[in-house]
Amino acid sequence: MTATETLEETICRNPATGEEIGVSPLHTVDNLRMAIDRARTAQPEWAATPVKVRAAAIRRVRDIVAQRADELTETISRDNGKTLTDALATEVLPAAMAADYYARNAIKFLKDRKLRPASVLLGNKKSRIHHVPYGVVGIISPWNYPLAIPFSEVVMALLAGNSVVLKVATQTQLVGRAIERLFHDAGLPKGVFTYVNLPGRVAGDAFLEAGVNKLFFTGSVSVGKQLMAKAAKTLTPLVLELGGNDAMLVCPDANLVRAAGGAVWAGFQNAGQSCGGVERVYVHAAVYDAFLEKLAAKVQSLRVGADHSRHGADMGCMTTAEQARKVQEHVEEAVAAGAAVFAESSLPEGAGETLLPARVLTGVDHTMRIMREETFGPVLAVMKVADMEEALRLANDSDLGLTASVWSKNRREADRLARRIQAGVVMINDHLMSHGLAETPWGGFKQSGIGRTHGQLGFDEMTQPQCIVDDTLGFLNRNLWWPPYDPDVYAGVRGLINLLYGQKLATRLSGLSRLTKVLPRTWRK
DSSP states (O other), X not given: OOOEEOSSEEEEEOTTTOOEEEEEEOOOHHHHHHHHHHHHHHHXXXXXXXXXXXXXHHHHHHHHHHHTHHHHHHHHHHHHOOOHHHHIIIIIXXXXXXXXXXXXXXXXXXXXXXXXXXXXXXXXXXXXXXXXXXXXXXXXXXXXXXXXXXXXXHHHHHHTTOEEXXXXXXXXXXXXXXXXXXXXXXXXXXXXXXXXOOOHHHHHHHHHHHTOSEEEEESOHHHHHHHXXXXXXXXXXXXXXXXXXXXXXXXXXXXXXXXXXXXXXXXXXXXXXXXXXXXEEEEEGGGHHHHHHHXXXXXXXXXXXXXTTTTOOSBOOOSOHHHHHHHHHHHHHHHHTTOEEEEEOXXXXXXXXXXXXXXXXXXXXXXXXXXHSOOXXXXXXXXXXXXXXXXXXXXXXXXXXSEEEEEOSOHHHHHHHHTTSOSSEEEESOOSGGGGOTTSOBOXXXXXXXXXXXXXXXXXXXXXXXXXEEETTTXXXXXXXXXXXXXXXXXXXXXXXXXXXXXXXXXXXXXXXXXXXXXXXXXXX
């Protein structure tokens, strides 16, 4: 089951049971245009508001998140299908930490940055970088982390002086409405933050056609490419996070207990519906059997279920039946091509179509879709490799590169291996959780997207750099190289080059003489 739309509202359903749990009024494209117009009107005054005042507003949002932590957790669990602990640890806690971090660092991130002169002879040109907000920032976010993904982007955009229009996935409208209340109850000025509920099939085009100044989109590669083509017509800047098929490399000296636990965590958290979760595992032959033994024991003990109220499940359900069917197709195709289900968890009696077991596949290779595409479900595909060079080659054999991990007791060697992986985020002896580190940039290589969110790099995406150059010798009447030109001007500029870069002392002294001869022209009217 998933959310359904009528002409006037989205009917929200618990993906595990199919029961109706709420409604969310639908907006039209005209509503979106009006929201963006209001946001554009409100933005200049918000941008002129001192950063410390904007930061105080975000701290109020942080406090409301903390106060409503249990309520938010319950809403996420019922709307998305993940367990309560999963929702609390991977969404609510990171949201509170993000609001706190960006509010504390906004003044530093937005402070003008002075540039050192490249040459002492032009040291009178004092340059600095000033951060200018884009204006109206549009954010389109997915259903897998309905709070955590959009929340940080909204916070950073607002702190940077932008107004924001947010659309979350149709499937998780109750979470979207909870976000709407968070920012409304924090007392933001009217028009600075607006929430809209638009069908996903029209949202991207509608945001771009309505004239947002920058668009942040998290979703599929295919839709990201469509938005990029559309945005090219107006040169609207985009930040795209488009998913991954992420690799885990297990070295022969790895702590296998931790590595197996990490694979379970990063492969099955949120029922595998994590763009930065583990999907492909490459294990050195020397520890392959031992690793699989430990992994199988952990997987078989996982409790899968929809009853989260008693904390009786370790893994919840898929958010949509459509995604559950896609995962099943990947598994069935792989098995038909020679793969084997090495281990899987059990399911409770009467499990619906959105409850899938956690599974480990062996006998996989790179001819299979499960190794070539993003499966986005609770499946770990494990391959034996002769050495870590083979693991590296296979890890990089993908058109996606969002995250990866290296598992080894030798941190120096792990670091060297990590630097050669073609992914935007590489963790050592952990995986996936860097998305919850507010200071850590998030984004990928190749078709995993463009741009970054989170951290100072993500904060910088919310502003345009403006360079201001101040000439401290403005009392002079002209620069050396201004017209009218004559042989002396040419000789003086040539002398400047000789003075700076001549290989011999005589050449430099000659250059200084030519330069000195023409300098008096800077005083002439």
